[in-house]
Amino acid sequence: MKFSKGDSISSNGPMIYSMLLAIICVLVNQAIVTQADPLSHSCFSHDNYTKGSPFEQNLNRSLEYIVNDSVNSTTGFYQAFIGQGEDLACVSALCRADITPNDCASCIANASVEIRNRCPTSKGSIIWYDQCQLKYHHVNFFGFIDHDNRLNWTSNNCAASNDLSGFSATVHDLLNNMTTGARDSEKLYTESKITLNSTDVYGLVQCVGDLSLDDCTKCLQELIGDQTCAYVHSGGRVVDGSCNYRYESYSFINIQT
Ligand SMILES: *[C@@H]1O[C@H](CO)[C@@H](O)[C@H](O)[C@H]1NC(C)=O
Ligand SMILES: *[C@@H]1O[C@H](CO)[C@@H](O)[C@H](O)[C@H]1NC(C)=O
Ligand SMILES: *[C@@H]1O[C@H](CO)[C@@H](O)[C@H](O)[C@H]1NC(C)=O
């Protein structure tokens, strides 16, 4: 379903428009996942490796390297690559910028084990947790925007607003505005809170550390999209290989960085 300015709905006035948004909101309900379990994963490569192969050795060592690195350094973004040609293993991991270095290291350690369990032979996979994401591929993916691996969740509830189109447009603006803040921050990350009438909205956006500043902006803008009527739930989250956003009506951001 697609809406744009000037479609027949707008001629029926804002009331009908808001009702339509409410119906859409109810129709696309999906539970939001939290906790220490992975949010999701994708074994996206069609190529497989065999047990004991040079690729597997390179993958193991690259994974071990970033797990070690995440213990030693607090940058929150880690990369490693070992090998060449068909045996090349490129690995990267990103932590949410608002978590502690300990949680980051623990999340990456868990991810490095779980991605092997879930994708035991795939030469390219990605796994997302609430607090981190980890990806590997036998092709060099560093510095490229990855929208192919994209997932989204929305909260079960519609936004607590009697002006859903106004709410949605403001959340869209908020997320778009935050892309500028992400570009200007060392960790390509921004968090924000606004109060819309009496409803709080908390948001964060983040890019992986190997994107250029321009590509970080581009990645987020493409993820956020240009539909100002898409934000009718009380919360929503979109993740991909390179950037992500999330907004909620409650505080889910750790204040400590
Ligand atoms: C890789 O393995 C998957 C699952 O076992 C299989 O569906 C796929 O065809 C394999 N790919 C190749 C290129 O052999
Ligand atoms: C790579 O690590 C996995 C999981 O720990 C292990 O089962 C496998 O034997 C290792 N492979 C190589 C080649 O080191
Ligand atoms: C990771 O750390 C362990 C323990 O310090 C060490 O034995 C191992 O060689 C390290 N691996 C890599 C790839 O850096």
Ligand SMILES: *[C@@H]1O[C@H](CO)[C@@H](O)[C@H](O)[C@H]1NC(C)=O
């Ligand atoms: C982490 O630090 C330990 C101790 O300082 C060092 O032995 C190890 O090589 C470092 N690992 C990485 C991946 O930098």
Ligand SMILES: *[C@@H]1O[C@H](CO)[C@@H](O)[C@H](O)[C@H]1NC(C)=O
């Ligand atoms: C890592 O896994 C352990 C065991 O399942 C769990 O207790 C812990 O919370 C996980 N850590 C993170 C950061 O997800």
Ligand SMILES: *[C@@H]1O[C@H](CO)[C@@H](O)[C@H](O)[C@H]1NC(C)=O
């Ligand atoms: C969420 O995913 C569904 C199914 O892939 C897609 O149709 C929808 O456009 C996505 N929504 C957003 C906001 O990305």
Ligand SMILES: *[C@@H]1O[C@H](CO)[C@@H](O)[C@H](O)[C@H]1NC(C)=O
């Ligand atoms: C906020 O309140 C004003 C005044 O009651 C109303 O016109 C507006 O639609 C509300 N905005 C939202 C997003 O709920």
Ligand SMILES: *[C@@H]1O[C@H](CO)[C@@H](O)[C@H](O)[C@H]1NC(C)=O
């Ligand atoms: C977004 O930025 C514009 C321009 O700075 C500002 O007028 C607007 O209030 C901001 N919107 C939100 C929701 O933060």
